[in-house]
Amino acid sequence: MAMSPPVGAQLTSTQARSAQAIVNLFETGSVLGDYGQVTLIPGDTGHLTYGRSQTTLGSGNLAALLQRYCANLGARFGARLAQSLPRFVQRDLSLDTDNKIHNLLRACADDPVMRETQDAFFDDAYWRPALAAASRLGIISPLGVAVVYDSAVHGSWALIRDRTIAVLGDVAKAGEPAWIQGYVSARRQWMATHKRADIRATVYRMDAFQRLIDQGFWGLELPLVVRGQEISTATLAAVPPGCYDGPLPGSRVLSLQSPLARGLDVRRLQLGLSDLGADIKADGVFGQASLRCVKDYQARSGLPATGVADVALIAKIVG
Numbered sequence: 001m002a003m004s005p006p007v008g009a010q011l012t013s014t015q016a017r018s019a020q021a022i023v024n025l026f027e028t029g030s031v032l033g034d035y036g037q038v039t040l041i042p043g044d045t046g047h048l049t050y051g052r053s054q055t056t057l058g059s060g061n062l063a064a065l066l067q068r069y070c071a072n073l074g075a076r077f078g079a080r081l082a083q084s085l086p087r088f089v090q091r092d093l094s095l096d097t098d099n100k101i102h103n104l105l106r107a108c109a110d111d112p113v114m115r116e117t118q119d120a121f122f123d124d125a126y127w128r129p130a131l132a133a134a135s136r137l138g139i140i141s142p143l144g145v146a147v148v149y150d151s152a153v154h155g156s157w158a159l160i161r162d163r164t165i166a167v168l169g170d171v172a173k174a175g176e177p178a179w180i181q182g183y184v185s186a187r188r189q190w191m192a193t194h195k196r197a198d199i200r201a202t203v204y205r206m207d208a209f210q211r212l213i214d215q216g217f218w219g220l221e222l223p224l225v226v227r228g229q230e231i232s233t234a235t236l237a238a239v240p241p242g243c244y245d246g247p248l249p250g251s252r253v254l255s256l257q258s259p260l261a262r263g264l265d266v267r268r269l270q271l272g273l274s275d276l277g278a279d280i281k282a283d284g285v286f287g288q289a290s291l292r293c294v295k296d297y298q299a300r301s302g303l304p305a306t307g308v309a310d311v312a313l314i315a316k317i318v319g
Contacts, residue, residue: 019146036109063088076111103282142220272317
């Protein structure tokens with residue numbers, strides 16, 4: 001949940017969550033953000049990127065997030081993740097391709113403590129500073145704050161702010177709508193002409209803001225449609241995507257079926273297989289890759305390679 005804004009940016013809780021949801025959509029394609037998303041974009045100087053608002057190894061913020069999580073005595077994967085903390089602190093670039101660590105990070109998203117830690121961390125690292133920066137300039141509209149917040153997360157706020165002031169003057173002189181319009185235009189130009197292809201590919205962020213400006217949604221009145229997805233009271237209250245609270249490991253037999261089995265037990269099985277060296281993504285969905293890895297494990301263990309994980313097999317793999 002967003003922190004209370006300072007004087008100047010009088011956003012309601014719903015407006016704050018709507019502003020955050022817009023940036024969540026930009027970062028992970030989800031209104032609520034994808035707490036378990038692990039990303040590696042070619043050419044991105046941030047390198048390994050993780051979580052609801054995609055914090056990076058290269059910036060050092062990923063290490064700070066994981067340190068905060070591991071420090072919580074209730075963290076389900078805290079002790080296990082703590083073994084790798086020095087690598088994150090040192091910004092060890094081999095983490096970019098460490099699939100076992102990637103799967104552990106994905107599994108951490110099932111832990112409510114990790115989700116709460118991410119919410120608090122991103123509030124402290126990005127949301128509250130963005131609110132303060134907006135207030136210092138006199139930006140008070142929810143849409144204006146969302147534009148500032150996007151730059152706080154994605155980068156370039158100070159650079160484009162100064163360019164906009166050089167052309168239009170400050171917010172008081174230009175008026176907030178004109179200033180934000182000028183800022184969005186300047187930032188889109190900066191993105192479109194950037195030497196890095198991954199930055200050029202993000203002009204959609206400014207295009208989405210431009211549509212909201214054109215439609216006059218300065219108050220971020222709900223419902224909104226951003227990048228083809230609905231932001232509403234219903235979607236803001238939904239369960240975050242890709243997060244599983246059950247079933248518990250060993251509470252059912254797992255096999256390839258239709259519809260595909262999904263859940264915490266599948267994720268933990270996949271994580272166990274990954275720890276044993278299997279080439280698998282711990283996404284919580286029992287598909288063909290899970291079937292193959294279970295069969296491989298059974299064959300190596302001298303068991304019939306059925307691909308069916310019964311309670312005894314799950315207990316052996318999960319530990």
